[in-house]
Amino acid sequence: MPTNSVSAAGTTGDRQRRDGQPSFVLHTYPFRETSLVVESFTRNYGRVGLVARGARRPKSALRGLMMAFQPLLLSWAGKSELRTLHKAEWQGGIPQLRGLGLMCGFYLNELLLKFLAREDPHDALFGLYQDAIAALAREPEPAAVLRRFEKYLLRELGYALILDREADTGRAIDPGKRYTYVIERGPVPLGRGAEAQVEISGQTLIELENDNFADAVTLAQSKLLMRFLVNHYLGNQELHTRQLLREMQQI
Numbered sequence: 001m002p003t004n005s006v007s008a009a010g011t012t013g014d015r016q017r018r019d020g021q022p023s024f025v026l027h028t029y030p031f032r033e034t035s036l037v038v039e040s041f042t043r044n045y046g047r048v049g050l051v052a053r054g055a056r057r058p059k060s061a062l063r064g065l066m067m068a069f070q071p072l073l074l075s076w077a078g079k080s081e082l083r084t085l086h087k088a089e090w091q092g093g094i095p096q097l098r099g100l101g102l103m104c105g106f107y108l109n110e111l112l113l114k115f116l117a118r119e120d121p122h123d124a125l126f127g128l129y130q131d132a133i134a135a136l137a138r139e140p141e142p143a144a145v146l147r148r149f150e151k152y153l154l155r156e157l158g159y160a161l162i163l164d165r166e167a168d169t170g171r172a173i174d175p176g177k178r179y180t181y182v183i184e185r186g187p188v189p190l191g192r193g194a195e196a197q198v199e200i201s202g203q204t205l206i207e208l209e210n211d212n213f214a215d216a217v218t219l220a221q222s223k224l225l226m227r228f229l230v231n232h233y234l235g236n237q238e239l240h241t242r243q244l245l246r247e248m249q250q251i
Contacts, residue, residue, distance in 0.1 A: 017077040020089070021045065024129065025068050026109040030056060038066055038085060039113060040074060043126040047116045050076050050085040065090055069097050069105050069133050081118065094134050100245075101136040104146055107241040108132060111150070111230070114237050115157060125156045143223065144213035150226045151208065159233055162186030163209035175203040181225055183232055198228045 022043040031037045036055040040048050055063040065072065065088045075087035097105045108129065116122070132149045136142050151161060165172055166179075167186035173179070179187040180196040187205055190196055204221040213219045230239075 016079055016083075017075070018045065018083075019075040019087075020073045021075065022091075022126070023048075023072045023074040024070070024133070025066055025072065026113055027068075028052075028066050036063070036066060037082060040072075041112055041116075041126065041129065042074065043123055044121055046120040046122055047112065047118050048076070049082045049118060050074070051082050052085045052088075062088055068109060069102075069137075070094060071130065095137040097133070097136055101139070101142055103241060103245050104136050104142045105133060107146065107239070107245060108136075108149060110239055110241045111153060114234060114239070115153065122156050125153065128152050128156075143219055147208070147213060147219070147222045147226055148211055150230060151211075154229060154233065157233075159229070161208075161229070163205045173202045173205045175201070175206055177202040179205060181228070183229070198225055200225050 023040045025038055026041050026047070027039040028036045031051055034054050034056045036052040038050040038052050038055075040050055042048050052062055052066060054060050055066060057063070062085075071091040071093060073087075073089040073091060074085060076083040076085050078084045112129070128149060132145050135145045139145055154161060162185075163173070165186070167182060167188050173187060174189075178190045179200050179202060180190055181198055181200060182188050187200075187202075190199065200221045201217070203215075204218045204225075207213070207215065207218045208222050208225070213222065
């Protein structure tokens, strides 16, 4: 596997040093005159904030590696909330995202930035994210990739959806019934007194449970359900990439 390896000046000894950690860059922003703050998602340490010193200098090779959606091995040290990045190695293997797939990738990154606390490891979620990015690079229609990731993101954070049985009776979902989804309870048949904030068919619940998005109705209803749930668990936090995606699809 081809790699590029770049070390930053000023390595900080062995103070909580972490070497060669599988990672992705979620977001970067300027820090002081020549540096970047890098919000990274790592397999073993979750979301980690790093300072890439000198990465904004014109000749900095490190700056060229601080790209989203590319697998990296990152090494850092330090004890503060923002650790010091001292090495980055590009691992390759995932084509660059483009067009709608690129915007969908930024949407996944924004979900992780808003949902994950720093240094809260989610090894399984890291693998799911890597798979989702690879899928966005090859799938012309990315909606199913997003729905699948949203579902498993909520599960990993302790908000697993109940999709196979009715909340009140425990009976198996009837594909011919219409349901609403009640937060913290699950699917409830329409007409049982529950406020219908979202309506979804039993067939869609079954297919969402099985990651089957071949049917257009399932895909559309799953989008409404996942938007409802994500909005609830985010509270008042706005997803900027969602608005951009809406605007792109109207062009």
